[in-house]
Ligand SMILES: Nc1ncnc2c1ncn2[C@@H]1O[C@H](COP(=O)(O)OP(=O)(O)O)[C@@H](O)[C@H]1O
């Protein structure tokens with residue numbers, strides 16, 4: 464067994480803008496080969512955290528390490544040779560063509576030849592290489608940014624909302640790139656508000672809320688948060704079963720509507736359903752990641768109530 468190498472580390476990191484803490488006491492470490500989804504609502508502090516990881520800005524308090532080295536705006540260029548970076552709303556040099564920009568990025572990464580990777584990425588993304596970046600649409604600009612982020616075959620790829628301007632076809636091309644990179648051991652740290660894409664490719668999900676980390680889950684733990692959503696309509700009020708998660712009920716033109724999440728074995732649920740009277744309608748659907756995070760966000764998360 465080889466020792467795990469820590470690629471990213473934040474220790475008690477706080478970033479204040481005047482008196483407002485955009486990021487507050489955030490600590491986590493990312494090991495080599497992890498594919499981390501960094502999720503949270505707008506304003507949660509994702510971009511601010513990423514900007515500190517890249518040394519674009521310094522923490523007010525706390526320590527940020529990349530490849531075991533303290534990172535600051537003054538030293539960031541050293542690790543940048545080993546990092547690929549793209550953001551959804553990235554400013555790229557407008558006067559350069561896509562090809563010029565990508566070659567510029569390759570030249571920055573220590574002179575290694577990346578012709579093969581360049582060819583593969585151009586084939587997959589089909590970017591408009593010969594037009595000036597300033598004339599490209601948002602999606603086409605983003606393709607250039609993504610090719611540039613992956614082209615140097617970096618050890619670490621940091622992406623801030625990488626798919627926000629992409630069409631669904633390009634989004635799946637991007638997810639395929641992430642899988643390829645993960646297969647060869649590249650560490651990936653990507654923010655996203657598309658939870659489904661995060662669930663598809665990430666081995667770990669870190670959830671930010673109001674500047675702090677509120678959840679840090681492995682892919683397995685994430686899957687266990689799935690389960691079902693049960694919705695029952697009845698003439699009489701029905702009490703939720705044992706182990707129901709975040710039950711809610713309301714009355715809709717004299718009909719009682721009960722909804723709850725359920726992650727346990729299905730047989731006890733079926734028995735419970737069979738014993739209910741006056742049921743008018745029943746719906747059982749998959750509990751999506753979006754719904755799970757909605758519950759975490761609204762503070763109703765019970766982390767799987769009823770666990771012994
Ligand atoms: N340069 C800045 N000056 C003042 N406030 C900022 C600055 N950058 C970000 N913020 C604030 O910090 C919070 C977190 O922002 P950000 O990290 O961009 O969130 P996210 O990327 O999760 O949407 C927001 O409330 C935002 O308005």
Ligand SMILES: [Mg+2]
Nearest residue numbers: 509510511623
């Ligand atoms: Mg952001």
